Amino acid sequence: xxxxxxAIAGSTGAVGTEFLKLLEDRDFPLASLRLLASxxxxxxxxxxxxxxxxxxxxxxxxxxxxxxxxxxxxGSRSREFAPAAVRSGAxxxxxxxxxxxxxxxxxxxxxxxxxxxxxxxxxxANPNCSTIILLMALAPIRSLGxxxxxxxxxxxxxxxxxxxxMQELEEQTGRALRGEPLSPTVFPHPIAFxxxxxxxxxxxxxxxxxxxxxxxxxxxxxxxxxxxITATCIRVPILRAHSESINIEFEGPRPSLDxxxxxxxxFPGVRVxxxxxxxxxxxxxxxxxxxxxxxxxxxxxxxxPHAIDLFVSGDQILKGAALNGYQIAVEWLRQTSDx
Amino acid sequence: xxxxxxAIAGSTGAVGTEFLKLLEDRDFPLASLRLLASxxxxxxxxxxxxxxxxxxxxxxxxxxxxxxxxxxxxGSRSREFAPAAVRSGAxxxxxxxxxxxxxxxxxxxxxxxxxxxxxxxxxxANPNCSTIILLMALAPIRSLGxxxxxxxxxxxxxxxxxxxxMQELEEQTGRALRGEPLSPTVFPHPIAFxxxxxxxxxxxxxxxxxxxxxxxxxxxxxxxxxxxITATCIRVPILRAHSESINIEFEGPRPSLDxxxxxxxxFPGVRVxxxxxxxxxxxxxxxxxxxxxxxxxxxxxxxxPHAIDLFVSGDQILKGAALNGYQIAVEWLRQTSDx
Numbered sequence: 001x002x003x004x005x006x007a008i009a010g011s012t013g014a015v016g017t018e019f020l021k022l023l024e025d026r027d028f029p030l031a032s033l034r035l036l037a038s039x040x041x042x043x044x045x046x047x048x049x050x051x052x053x054x055x056x057x058x059x060x061x062x063x064x065x066x067x068x069x070x071x072x073x074x075g076s077r078s079r080e081f082a083p084a085a086v087r088s089g090a091x092x093x094x095x096x097x098x099x100x101x102x103x104x105x106x107x108x109x110x111x112x113x114x115x116x117x118x119x120x121x122x123x124x125a126n127p128n129c130s131t132i133i134l135l136m137a138l139a140p141i142r143s144l145g146x147x148x149x150x151x152x153x154x155x156x157x158x159x160x161x162x163x164x165x166m167q168e169l170e171e172q173t174g175r176a177l178r179g180e181p182l183s184p185t186v187f188p189h190p191i192a193f194x195x196x197x198x199x200x201x202x203x204x205x206x207x208x209x210x211x212x213x214x215x216x217x218x219x220x221x222x223x224x225x226x227x228x229i230t231a232t233c234i235r236v237p238i239l240r241a242h243s244e245s246i247n248i249e250f251e252g253p254r255p256s257l258d259x260x261x262x263x264x265x266x267f268p269g270v271r272v273x274x275x276x277x278x279x280x281x282x283x284x285x286x287x288x289x290x291x292x293x294x295x296x297x298x299x300x301x302x303x304x305p306h307a308i309d310l311f312v313s314g315d316q317i318l319k320g321a322a323l324n325g326y327q328i329a330v331e332w333l334r335q336t337s338d339x
Numbered sequence: 340x341x342x343x344x345x346a347i348a349g350s351t352g353a354v355g356t357e358f359l360k361l362l363e364d365r366d367f368p369l370a371s372l373r374l375l376a377s378x379x380x381x382x383x384x385x386x387x388x389x390x391x392x393x394x395x396x397x398x399x400x401x402x403x404x405x406x407x408x409x410x411x412x413x414g415s416r417s418r419e420f421a422p423a424a425v426r427s428g429a430x431x432x433x434x435x436x437x438x439x440x441x442x443x444x445x446x447x448x449x450x451x452x453x454x455x456x457x458x459x460x461x462x463x464a465n466p467n468c469s470t471i472i473l474l475m476a477l478a479p480i481r482s483l484g485x486x487x488x489x490x491x492x493x494x495x496x497x498x499x500x501x502x503x504x505m506q507e508l509e510e511q512t513g514r515a516l517r518g519e520p521l522s523p524t525v526f527p528h529p530i531a532f533x534x535x536x537x538x539x540x541x542x543x544x545x546x547x548x549x550x551x552x553x554x555x556x557x558x559x560x561x562x563x564x565x566x567x568i569t570a571t572c573i574r575v576p577i578l579r580a581h582s583e584s585i586n587i588e589f590e591g592p593r594p595s596l597d598x599x600x601x602x603x604x605x606f607p608g609v610r611v612x613x614x615x616x617x618x619x620x621x622x623x624x625x626x627x628x629x630x631x632x633x634x635x636x637x638x639x640x641x642x643x644p645h646a647i648d649l650f651v652s653g654d655q656i657l658k659g660a661a662l663n664g665y666q667i668a669v670e671w672l673r674q675t676s677d678x
Contacts, residue, residue, distance in 0.1 A: 149642050149643065150642070151490045151586050151642070153492040153584035155494065155534055155573065155575065169532075170516060173512055173516060174513075174516050177509060177512065177513050177516075188618055189622060189624070190624055193508075193576065193577055193578050193623075193624070194577065194622055194623055194624040195494055195575065195577060195582060195622065195623060196620065196622045197618065197620040197635075197636055197650060199618055201618075202615040202616075202618065205638060205639065205641065206596075206615065206636070206637065206638025206639065206648075207638060207641065208618075215641065215642075228641075228642035228643060229641075229642050230586065230640045230641055230642040230643070230646070230648055232584040232586075232636065232648055232650060234494065234582075234584065234650070236494065236534065236575055236576075237532065237575075237576050237577070238532055238533065238534060238576075239532050243534060243573075245492035245571040245573065245584075247490050247569065247586075257545075276541040276545065277541075279527055279536065279538055279540075279541065279547075281535065281536040283528060283533055283534065283535045284532075284533055284534060285528070285529055285532070285533040296536075297536055297545070297571065298545065299544060299545025299546060300544065300545070301569045302544065302546065302554065302567075302568075302569055303488050303489070303490070303554075303567035303568050303569040304488065304567060304569070307569070309545075309569055309571055311536060311571060311573070
């Protein structure tokens with residue numbers, strides 16, 4: 001397989017750091033690695049495979065001879081610099097929401113719509129974390145029968161708001177235990193022993209941005225513009241794995257739970273955790289640090305003859321962000337390599 | 340108003356302690372108070388209105404001259420001793436699940452079906468905490484149009500498993516922050532920075548006991564045996580307020596959000612917290628220690644023309660247990676007092 005020159009824009013954040021780890025730990029045909037960040041971080045060094053890599057300032061000129069540029073530096077940086085990467089001949093894999101709904105930009109979960117990668121014109125978008133984790137369960141189930149409607153409620157970890165938010169959860173929880181004032185700075189509300197509606201802007205229809213992403217991105221990835229979805233996105237005091245309670249209604253009779261369990265088991269990237277006797281189901285603590293999305297609590301919905309209920313947990317930084325981006329790069333490489 | 344002789348069976352638990360506080364702080368016409376607990380706690384004393392009350396052992400003879408006996412000592416104690424209280428002439432208000440589905444026993448949320456109190460034959464059951472909190476939002480909304488189906492996912496606090504579970508959450512979280520082993524004892528899984536499916540027995544249909552309670556008790560309280568409900572009950576690392584993400588589907592066109600907001604605002608025991616601009620919605624931290632159930636995130640469901648979404652938080656020990664029981668006693672007293 002050919003060797004690939006990689007750049008990471010936003011290499012010091014929670015997702016960028018994880019992407020660095022993936023390139024270090026896994027079998028990626030890396031020719032070279034360039035770390036890019038804001039002027040503030042430029043000049044600092046990071047250890048990578050026993051070497052010191054110097055972090056350079058992200059500019060329009062950062063992408064010469066780069067094959068793949070991974071962006072996780074926020075939407076405005078992506079909008080400014082991803083086109084520059086493309087002009088330099090790189091494939092930009094963008095973790096921000098900047099290009100996700102652009103009809104010219106594939107939005108990809110490799111296990112679900114990896115074939116869309118071939119349509120790219122320089123940028124491939126990495127979906128929203130809650131959307132990816134939903135789709136890892138929804139896609140295999142959807143292969144068994146036409147889905148009419150999805151009702152999902154999320155239990156989202158602090159990591160979705162970045163490394164500083166994870167630190168705020170830990171430090172603030174310590175303060176709460178000591179009876180000290182909580183003084184939130186990253187989140188608008190205390191996160192220690194608390195939960196709240198996802199802190200993104202609410203539109204006129206009452207949905208927040210995170211919920212809208214789940215609705216629109218899911219439809220785009222599945223090529224199913226009519227799929228009915230409602231989402232309620234809630235931040236919970238968990239460090240780095242998102243969970244979701246999902247109700248799926250089929251157009252016609254629901255598939256058997258055995259068929260659903262088989263489809264999930266056979267789907268790459270899913271692990272079924274559904275032990276009723278041991279009361280062992282998906283938990284963030286077990287989804288943390290692993291590639292697979294955990295799926296369980298599978299049951300026929302007593303309230304609707306065509307519906308089922310399930311519960312999932314997935315690592316927000318891995319499959320919800322960096323791992324999915326990494327997998328896009330691997331799949332792109334596979335599709336564009338000879339034989 | 341006549342004076343009432345009260346007994347509390349299970350006076351040392353999380354709910355019993357709260358009931359004691361209610362009798363101390365509020366304007367209840369208390370003639371006398373008898374505290375009952377297991378032999379283990381008998382002989383200990385508790386302060387009440389500046390006096391030392393001695394805790395007596397709970398026996399079949401504990402209820403002589405008692406008018407109202409509040410039970411929160413677990414299902415088996417209720418089954419054993421509530422009939423004894425009734426034989427002694429007391430009204431037993433039972434917080435356990437022992438009698439809730441008994442057709443001869445009213446199951447009461449006073450704001451919703453207070454009139455059912457009059458049907459009692461000695462025992463009135465206090466509903467499951469998640470059920471009460473759901474109903475405080477569902478009942479006023481249901482007054483505006485026939486509800487066909489409810490899809491609910493819960494975010495349940497540790498307090499539902501008792502005072503020891505709350506202590507486990509706090510102590511274990513401290514250990515997690517110090518990087519020490521978690522060793523859960525009350526819960527089957529770590530609760531520090533984790534969440535998991537409600538730790539009750541799973542039936543053959545895949546629903547756990549808590550979910551089944553929400554389905555069956557809601558139907559009984561609303562006198563609506565055909566109401567379709569599915570629930571997914573999840574324990575989260577929160578101390579004492581439950582939250583719920585609720586999707587309500589009407590038979591016909593949904594009422595306007597204005598009409599729903601008005602119905603909720605006018606309903607006793609509900610506070611609407613629904614400030615989209617400030618991103619301020621129901622949160623456990625604000626529901627803790629207050630009587631009202633907080634309701635917000637009201638919006639039309641984009642996925643179904645007849646459905647709405649909302650989010651609620653309510654204090655599990657207050658409205659979810661002790662306060663509702665207290666209110667049953669107050670309403671019973673009102674109904675049975677002259678003029």
